[in-house]
Amino acid sequence: MDAIEQVPATVELPKAPRGWRVGRYGITLLALLMALALWTLVSAFSSPFFFPSPLAVGKALVELTANGTLPHAVAISYFRILVGWAVGCAAAIPLALAAGRIGFVRQLVEPFFNFFRFVPPIAFLGVAILWFGIGEGSKVAIIIYTSLFTVFMNTMAGAAAVDETPSRAALCLGATRRQVLWRVVLPATVPAILVGMRVGMGFSFMSVVAAEMIAANEGVGFMIYNARLFLKTANAFAGILTLGLMGLVADLAFRLIARKLFPKHALPF
Numbered sequence: 001m002d003a004i005e006q007v008p009a010t011v012e013l014p015k016a017p018r019g020w021r022v023g024r025y026g027i028t029l030l031a032l033l034m035a036l037a038l039w040t041l042v043s044a045f046s047s048p049f050f051f052p053s054p055l056a057v058g059k060a061l062v063e064l065t066a067n068g069t070l071p072h073a074v075a076i077s078y079f080r081i082l083v084g085w086a087v088g089c090a091a092a093i094p095l096a097l098a099a100g101r102i103g104f105v106r107q108l109v110e111p112f113f114n115f116f117r118f119v120p121p122i123a124f125l126g127v128a129i130l131w132f133g134i135g136e137g138s139k140v141a142i143i144i145y146t147s148l149f150t151v152f153m154n155t156m157a158g159a160a161a162v163d164e165t166p167s168r169a170a171l172c173l174g175a176t177r178r179q180v181l182w183r184v185v186l187p188a189t190v191p192a193i194l195v196g197m198r199v200g201m202g203f204s205f206m207s208v209v210a211a212e213m214i215a216a217n218e219g220v221g222f223m224i225y226n227a228r229l230f231l232k233t234a235n236a237f238a239g240i241l242t243l244g245l246m247g248l249v250a251d252l253a254f255r256l257i258a259r260k261l262f263p264k265h266a267l268p269f
Contacts, residue, residue, distance in 0.1 A: 039053075039054055040053060040054055048233070049231070049233055050233065052233050057237045057238050057241065059234070060232075060234040060235045060237070060238040064235065069223065070238070073218065073219050073222070073223045073239075073242075074220060074242060074246060076218045076220075077212065077219045077220045077243075078246065080136065080139045080140055080143060080208050080211075080212075080219065081204045081205060081208050081250070083143075084140040084141070084142070084143025084144045084204060085144075085147045085197075085201050085204045087140070088144040088145070088146070088148040088204075089151050091144070092147070092148045092151035092152040092155060092196075093151060093155055093193060095109065095152065096151070096153075096154075096155035096156040096159065097159050097185070097186065097189065099152075099156045100156040100157070100159025100189070101160070101162075101181070101185060106156070106160075113149060113152055113153065116149065117153065121143075121146045121207045122207070122211070122214075124141075124142065125142055125211055125214055128141045129215055134215055138215055139208060139216060139219075142207050142208075142210075143207050143208055143211075145207075146200070146203045146204055146206075147197075147200035147203065147204050150196055150199050150200035151193070151196040151197055151200045153196065154192050154193065155189060155192055155193045155196050157192060158189040158191065158196075159185060159189045159192070162184075162185050162188045162189060163188070166184050167180050167185065170183075170184050187265070190262055191265055191267055191268060194258050194262075198251065198255075198269065201250060205243060205246070205247050209221035212225070213225040220239050220242055223239045224236050224240065227239060255269055
């Protein structure tokens with residue numbers, strides 16, 4: 001047996017009882033119905049111009065879907081988010097692993113990350129347009145910037161918090177440092193990496209909307225902004241609901257893929 005395989009790095013959490021999961025979904029459904037009822041009640045006492053009813057928003061969703069505006073906007077926004085998020089994750093994870101395990105690398109890069117993570121992505125939009133133009137490059141660059149710092153900070157913290165005992169035991173059993181990194185440190189850091197990726201995806205949705213409202217002529221953010229210009233409040237609400245649904249679908253897909261790829265890891269979601 002390979003020496004490194006004698007050191008466990010992950011554990012498997014027990015699954016929740018089926019009855020508890022059914023009850024949880026029932027509570028979620030009840031909360032959604034209550035929110036819909038409250039929305040209907042508030043809209044009945046408000047002007048449709050300021051607060052449209054669920055029925056009006058539903059009609060707007062149907063119309064925008066039928067004429068192709070909504071599907072096209074969703075596809076464009078998803079493309080920008082997924083490309084920017086994937087590039088940001090790919091850049092952040094290796095650097096964060098090195099920073100979490102090597103003191104020199106951490107001292108070198110952490111001050112810069114601590115500085116720039118407090119600068120909102122939208123502040124760089126003007127510079128991004130100057131560098132990459134009004135096309136896809138500027139929007140994708142903003143999303144890369146957004147996801148990069150979230151994934152980096154979570155991954156670095158996870159790598160730094162890995163228990164040294166399994167690593168030392170593996171070294172004593174004859175493993176090389178490269179084997180320790182790939183087969184002890186990295187598996188133990190997977191939960192932190194995935195949390196950072198998940199949070200970074202959420203921030204990417206926020207960034208793409210802001211970028212599309214300012215420097216785009218396509219996408220869900222642009223659709224919402226355009227609805228405001230033409231005083232179509234129901235269309236704006238339809239865009240907001242669409243963004244929420246897009247986020248839920250992306251998050252669900254991410255969690256399913258993560259659980260499929262890492263079934264033995266103690267994932268916190």
